[in-house]
Amino acid sequence: MEPINRRNFMKSVAGTAALAALEGGAARAADTGLVFLSTWAHGKPANERAAEIFKGGGSLLDAIEKGINVPESDPAVTSVGYGGLPNAEGVVELDAAIMDGTRHRAGSVCNLHMIKNPISVARLVMEKTRHTTLAGEGAFRFALKMGFEPQTLLTPESLRKWEEWKVNPKHETFWLDAEHHDTIGMVANDGKGHVLSGCSTSGLAFKIPGRVGDSPLVGCGVYADDNVGAASATGDGDVMTNYCTSVSIIHAMARGASPQEACLELLRHMVKTDPKNREAQVGVVAINTQGEIGAACINSRARLKYALWRNGESQLLDSVMLI
Secondary structure (H helix, E strand, C coil): CCCCCHHHHHCCHHHHHHHHHHHCCCCCHHHHCCEEEEECCCHHHHHHHHHHHHHCCCCHHHHHHHHHHHHHHCCCCCCCCCCCCCCCCCCCCEEEEEEECCCCEEEEEEEECCCCCHHHHHHHHHHHCCCCEEEHHHHHHHHHHCCCCCCCCCCHHHHHHHHHHHCCCCCCCCCCCCCCCCCEEEEEECCCCCEEEEEEECCCCCCCCCCCCCCCCECCCEEEECCCEEEEEEECHHHHHHHCHHHHHHHHHHCCCCHHHHHHHHHHHHHHHCHHHHHCCEEEEEEECCCCEEEEECCHHHCCEEEEEECCEEEEEECEECC
């Protein structure tokens, strides 16, 4: 991958300010303690719930799971869990993954139907089986065996949007507008160098049934390693899967890059290998074991807003933009 040209990046006033906010941490890393970093505006309440769980005595794994449960259970979030926009046949298909940086173990589910909290099912795949991924009917039967209650995931609003799409002769297959971003991606550091990564989504609206994006794939939507850090991704999962985004970021960090540099290095590589990716909807977040963070997107089509919880303060911020 091409290394980051920090001089060019620093020429931008906006880039300078963003880098200061993101890397403002190197000097005071020892004081940062617990950190939660999530994608999009719905990541803010997710972070706040996660912090509440951890400060109440829960593990970091508990915190990530319960934090992601917030947007999963919110019908107003139409790209995650309950109320997520369905596939082309009107069925809500959910994907999720979670990875523990200490044990280097992960659990994931793909194409899960009728269970609104797939991240919780993914955790149990990790903890109760020797497998990493369960899909479709097998994932659903596993969830039932674990005590999850099936329910209809379509809300009146998501059903209405699917019916509108169905009668549209152009059959749009991407987000209807700038508000329909997919995925809640969350990474965390417990303040002692232990990191986790989690991700949950209903995927691309009106997708071909059975389609799986990057979110539930270990190394793509999630990756965590207590020797380095954790990363997650959001956007066009069909593009990001081909670049193994999360593990690529971790590898760059292992070579010495800061989380912010590693995020930008991955995006630069995507654009260099295929110029069409200049228009792709791609956003990434990362955290290292010292508590430094990174967040970046390729362009303004999907300007990544990310949520940061640190030192008791919950913020919603704009990421650095490559182009």
